Amino acid sequence: MIETDIMIIGGGPGGYETALYAAGKGLKVVIAEEREVGGTCLNRGCIPTKSLLHDAAHASLCNAEPQAEAFKRAMERKQQVVAGLRQGIATLLSNPAITLLQGHAAFVDPKTVSIGEETVKARHVIIATGSKVKMPPLPGIKEPRSSYVFTSDDLLCAPTLPPTVCVIGAGVIGLEMATMFRDFGCKVDVLEFLSECLPTVDGEIARRLRKTLEKSGIKIHLSCQVREVNGNEVLYFNTRKKTEERIASDCILVATGRAPQLDGLQLAAAGIRYDGHGILVNDDFATDVPEIYAIGDVNGRQMLAHAATAQGRHAVNRIVGIDDRIRFDIMPAAVFTRPEVASVGLTEDCANAQYPDYTVHKGFYRSNGKAQAIEATEGLVKLICDSKQPNAKIVGCHVMGANAAAIVQEVAALMNFDVTLEQLMDIIHIHPTLNEILLQAASV
Numbered sequence: 001m002i003e004t005d006i007m008i009i010g011g012g013p014g015g016y017e018t019a020l021y022a023a024g025k026g027l028k029v030v031i032a033e034e035r036e037v038g039g040t041c042l043n044r045g046c047i048p049t050k051s052l053l054h055d056a057a058h059a060s061l062c063n064a065e066p067q068a069e070a071f072k073r074a075m076e077r078k079q080q081v082v083a084g085l086r087q088g089i090a091t092l093l094s095n096p097a098i099t100l101l102q103g104h105a106a107f108v109d110p111k112t113v114s115i116g117e118e119t120v121k122a123r124h125v126i127i128a129t130g131s132k133v134k135m136p137p138l139p140g141i142k143e144p145r146s147s148y149v150f151t152s153d154d155l156l157c158a159p160t161l162p163p164t165v166c167v168i169g170a171g172v173i174g175l176e177m178a179t180m181f182r183d184f185g186c187k188v189d190v191l192e193f194l195s196e197c198l199p200t201v202d203g204e205i206a207r208r209l210r211k212t213l214e215k216s217g218i219k220i221h222l223s224c225q226v227r228e229v230n231g232n233e234v235l236y237f238n239t240r241k242k243t244e245e246r247i248a249s250d251c252i253l254v255a256t257g258r259a260p261q262l263d264g265l266q267l268a269a270a271g272i273r274y275d276g277h278g279i280l281v282n283d284d285f286a287t288d289v290p291e292i293y294a295i296g297d298v299n300g301r302q303m304l305a306h307a308a309t310a311q312g313r314h315a316v317n318r319i320v321g322i323d324d325r326i327r328f329d330i331m332p333a334a335v336f337t338r339p340e341v342a343s344v345g346l347t348e349d350c351a352n353a354q355y356p357d358y359t360v361h362k363g364f365y366r367s368n369g370k371a372q373a374i375e376a377t378e379g380l381v382k383l384i385c386d387s388k389q390p391n392a393k394i395v396g397c398h399v400m401g402a403n404a405a406a407i408v409q410e411v412a413a414l415m416n417f418d419v420t421l422e423q424l425m426d427i428i429h430i431h432p433t434l435n436e437i438l439l440q441a442a443s444v
Helices: 013-024 039-044 046-062 067-092 172-183 203-215 305-320 348-354 369-373 404-415 421-425 436-442
Strands: 002-009 029-033 098-102 105-109 112-115 118-127 131-133 164-168 187-191 219-221 224-230 233-238 243-248 251-254 258-260 292-294 333-335 341-345 359-364 380-385 394-400
Touching (some): 013 029, 013 039, 013 305, 029 118, 039 046, 046 172, 172 187, 172 203, 203 341, 203 394, 369 436, 380 436, 421 436
Parallel strands (some): 002 118, 164 251, 187 219
Antiparallel strands (some): 105 112, 333 341, 341 394, 359 380, 380 394
16 A cells, blocks of 8 residues: 555646646655556657657658658657657656556545555545547447548557548647648548637637648538548538538548546546546536546646646645646647647637627738748737727737747736736837737737
8 A cells, every 4th residue: 555645647748747746845646657658748649749740841841752751750750759758757757756656547435546456545636637539429430440540649650651631620630630641742631510620719710720721732621521431431411512422531530529538547436526528626626526636638628738737736736725826717729730820818709709899909920020031921910809998908819820829828928917908019029020920910
């Protein structure tokens, strides 16, 4: 029996970052991970995807070698990046205050967790098991699935480059994968059930990105309801045209979202409530069971790696009695297509519903000197404020273009301190930079 202050289930960004933070606060921590440390983000998500996107963009622009060879080299480099970062996390977790256990964790009771042959008794438990690929229950997709059907996990380890790719789902994962395969020279089709891509993104930005991606060669089919996969064919109903259609492809990627990973946790043994969206928590990420928290994708609130890390920090602060000012209503996010898209705060539709006198201020990449110099003139910065007053507060920022994530991160920092449009205009920006487009937008 191991006794500890905090038992953390899951070694992804939420889990291992929380373990390090808790150890820094003088707490004894046990962390259990069934697979590799780093979780989905490092091993099957954020990092390998960005590595491949980087190499794909380089291959597309340089044409220095055949695309199949470029793809093979990119896969090899991706593995090196992941392995190096995974080793780095393992080194960090060698902290004497942290015990890392390899194996599947399950509750025995609210204070006891079993991991293989080990049993851990903890004063506090933090569940950080993340999420898993969600597959729609359609013929050819559900098990047994067609041999042409793949998940994003599968394709991040693909041995060869497929000539054609059909992506089901125009969300973040779908469009990033579509971008990557397009840049490696594949013919790419994207099928989306809704009337626009990226439904959580500001409508104008999503529309502009879609049109830009279509110009680059990705064919995006909106308002299409997939009915089944038959071999290498996707059969779908076009709800606009009211027609039955099909697409044949060498590779069919299902990118229809993710679901909380709850398998085998034995939550009932601890009395923890959950539903189809994840484990039920309050605004401190505490469950109904005293001293048990659930952070990250597993609670279904904000399915982002940096959200999991922030939620874990907040949970530890609650445990040790520290007040913090983490603003979970201000959660920046990015989509690493080419061009990038990033956002924070209210979309224009949400601002319209919440603030009758809201204002929108836009700046364009084509008017920026740095954008001209680096040949990245396709883009838009969109600031949303709560009123028409001179001291209007910034409540949203949405960007499509080069370095969109970095631009939005600046605004996210300002929004955490309720900065107004006037105050933004008083901040001196380096010249020449793309962030100067913020000043252009604010002055309009």
